[in-house]
Amino acid sequence: MDAISLANLGWHTFFQQQLTLDEWEATAPVRVLAVHRSQLLAMGDTGTVTLPITPAMPVLTVGDWLLLNDGHFSRLLERNSVFSRKASGAKVAEQLLAANVDTAFIVCSLNDDFNLNRIERYLAMTHEAGAEPVVVLTKRDLCNQADDKRRQVQELDPLLCVETINGLDADSATALSPWCRPGQTIVVLGSSGAGKSTLTNTLLGANIQATGAIREDDSKGRHTTTGRTLLPMPGGALIIDTPGLRELQLATGSEAIEATFSEITSLAARCRFGDCQHHQEPGCAVLDALERGLLDERRYQSFIKLSREQARNEATLAERHEADKALGKLYRRTQAESRRYKGK
Numbered sequence: 423m424d425a426i427s428l429a430n431l432g433w434h435t436f437f438q439q440q441l442t443l444d445e446w447e448a449t450a451p452v453r454v455l456a457v458h459r460s461q462l463l464a465m466g467d468t469g470t471v472t473l474p475i476t477p478a479m480p481v482l483t484v485g486d487w488l489l490l491n492d493g494h495f496s497r498l499l500e501r502n503s504v505f506s507r508k509a510s511g512a513k514v515a516e517q518l519l520a521a522n523v524d525t526a527f528i529v530c531s532l533n534d535d536f537n538l539n540r541i542e543r544y545l546a547m548t549h550e551a552g553a554e555p556v557v558v559l560t561k562r563d564l565c566n567q568a569d570d571k572r573r574q575v576q577e578l579d580p581l582l583c584v585e586t587i588n589g590l591d592a593d594s595a596t597a598l599s600p601w602c603r604p605g606q607t608i609v610v611l612g613s614s615g616a617g618k619s620t621l622t623n624t625l626l627g628a629n630i631q632a633t634g635a636i637r638e639d640d641s642k643g644r645h646t647t648t649g650r651t652l653l654p655m656p657g658g659a660l661i662i663d664t665p666g667l668r669e670l671q672l673a674t675g676s677e678a679i680e681a682t683f684s685e686i687t688s689l690a691a692r693c694r695f696g697d698c699q700h701h702q703e704p705g706c707a708v709l710d711a712l713e714r715g716l717l718d719e720r721r722y723q724s725f726i727k728l729s730r731e732q733a734r735n736e737a738t739l740a741e742r743h744e745a746d747k748a749l750g751k752l753y754r755r756t757q758a759e760s761r762r763y764k765g766k
């Protein structure tokens with residue numbers, strides 16, 4: 423990536439208005455292209471910079487906007503969206519995956535992989551992140567009920583943008599160009615085999631670099647690999663492509679689920695009990711609508727499943743906080759005891 427204008431890197435008024443007058447004069451904005459263990463790669467309108475990651479910095483992720491003062495980290499600008507996930511294993515900390523994303527292409531194939539529940543799951547994640555979802559149904563060339571499946575997705579939400587494409591064909595992928603204008607930032611989500619890499623490669627066209635590692639000449643003319651994950655499309659948009667995003671798990675708050683299942687949320691407002699689980703409670707407006715055929719059974723099941731998952735995630739996070747607090751107390755007590763012991 424040669425030096426490009428801040429606007430083409432995704433800079434706009436949301437970020438600009440965060441700067442004080444002093445910062446206007448003394449600092450330079452740069453966007454994070456990749457985060458490695460001990461350093462990060464960023465780009466501003468004068469080119470790329472490598473910054474050491476120090477303990478004083480907040481946790482940063484690809485897509486973040488930073489201010490540099492004299493080439494040194496000054497501060498992180500507020501994000502307008504952020505994708506994160508629950509870290510795998512026992513740790514329930516959130517891991518940041520991508521920031522300041524405008525649009526998420528939710529990729530689902532029109533053949534075997536087609537699954538409305540899965541699309542809803544990615545819609546909830548995208549709402550949670552604060553980005554705009556576009557459902558991209560791939561493998562149109564392999565499916566003769568493309569229109570019917572597209573209609574099923576559209577029924578999830580009349581305002582949702584849904585496109586059907588052949589990801590192998592650049593002409594077909596131009597259906598996505600409204601979201602690929604200069605400076606727009608995109609992530610591509612979806613399950614394995616859905617066609618994410620294929621679409622990413624088609625969108626990147628001649629700039630094919632989607633495998634993460636990019637070779638570029640350093641100042642001594644040698645080739646170095648930088649592992650950049652914010653990639654420029656020929657039309658001027660940017661794609662964030664990281665392994666973490668490819669394996670995104672649900673770490674969704676209840677607001678995101680409410681936004682994804684808005685018809686259920688408005689029914690739930692009329693349940694007799696404020697904490698109704700819509701399972702078997704008397705006076706449940708959701709179950710009532712279900713019985714009267716006013717609510718889709720599949721939507722209901724999907725809503726219950728995601729709500730339970732969310733409640734479980736929240737519980738484990740709360741347990742973690744409790745465990746951390748207990749550990750902190752134990753630590754302070756042993757410190758105090760050891761001081762007492764030494765004082766004797």
Ligand SMILES: Nc1nc2c(ncn2[C@@H]2O[C@H](COP(=O)(O)OP(=O)(O)OP(=O)(O)O)[C@@H](O)[C@H]2O)c(=O)[nH]1
Nearest residue numbers: 560561562587588589590614615616617618619620
């Ligand atoms: N015919 C056709 N094949 C496609 C299309 N999109 C993807 N494929 C094929 O589907 C297979 C899987 O596509 P990938 O792009 O690797 O899928 P992915 O989502 O990146 O999968 P992971 O890397 O496992 O996450 C490949 O063989 C692609 O060539 C399409 O629109 N039409």
Ligand SMILES: [Zn+2]
Nearest residue numbers: 693698700706
């Ligand atoms: Zn209810």
